[in-house]
Amino acid sequence: MPELPEVQTVIATLMRQIKGKTITDVHVITPSIIQQDVETFKHALLQQTIIDIKRRGKYIILILEKGFCVMHLRMEGRFFIETTSAVKKHVHVVFEFHDGTYLHYHDTRKFGHMVYLVDETQLHDYLSHLGIEFDDPQFSGDYLYELAKHRKRSLKSFLLAQEFIAGIGNIYADEICFYARLHPDVACHKISRSQWALIAQGVVEILEKAIASGGTTIYSYINSEGISGRFQLSLQVHLRQGEPCYVCQTPIIKTVVVNRGTYLCPVCQRKR
DNA sequence: CCTACAACCTGTTCGC
């Protein structure tokens, strides 16, 4: 479901809903969601207060008095605030708080994960596979150029790989390729330094705008307050198959790149 | 180092 802007939106909502609350019970309905011994997980969270909530890539990090609860929504994970522990279909984990409210984790496909990590060291190791954040001071066209200049993989596969830039998924990868007027299939080593500058600019502009818009809502995804994002109104190519390109009026086409549905303008993003 | 592809799951949409 969510890419970086959607995760950021979920976190903003969770901050209002559960920050400062103390976990008084944890119900695990589906053990496979928990990446460690379920009793260890439950015991570690009990009586802990949620101090803060942060993001790294597409991961949500609940900062507790002692340790961290790290969660990943994958394709369809969502949170709902409820006033009961009674679960509906597809709810796999329930957090009970001291004030009688409950946070339900809902995930149709059960792809999401949660884990408790004891300290900074464990947290760092757990997230060590992730690349740079788009708002890191080091993030730049030159930084990406150096990472990519010898790679033969496609631009889209580079953008989707969390080890280079953390947080980009299928929607924003398409939008970034269009922003830079590059075909998603173009090999990284054929992209010039100035083109990487444009890509970097696109990453920042698009993710910033998407966050400000509350993310992109398609396939009826809603955040835990039931509020929809608005960035789908700003999409240039994704999901616009057959509709005219906003730049040259050529119909947007849908194809497959790195096994993912991919939208592009065949004129603005010519293969060269 | 890269690509292709299966796997993890369930629900919805598409094509015949």
Next chain:
DNA sequence: TGCGAACAGGTTGTAG
């Protein structure tokens, strides 16, 4: 209407 295939905003592991 019915049924199977394809597909869905993600990640990981395997094989070649």
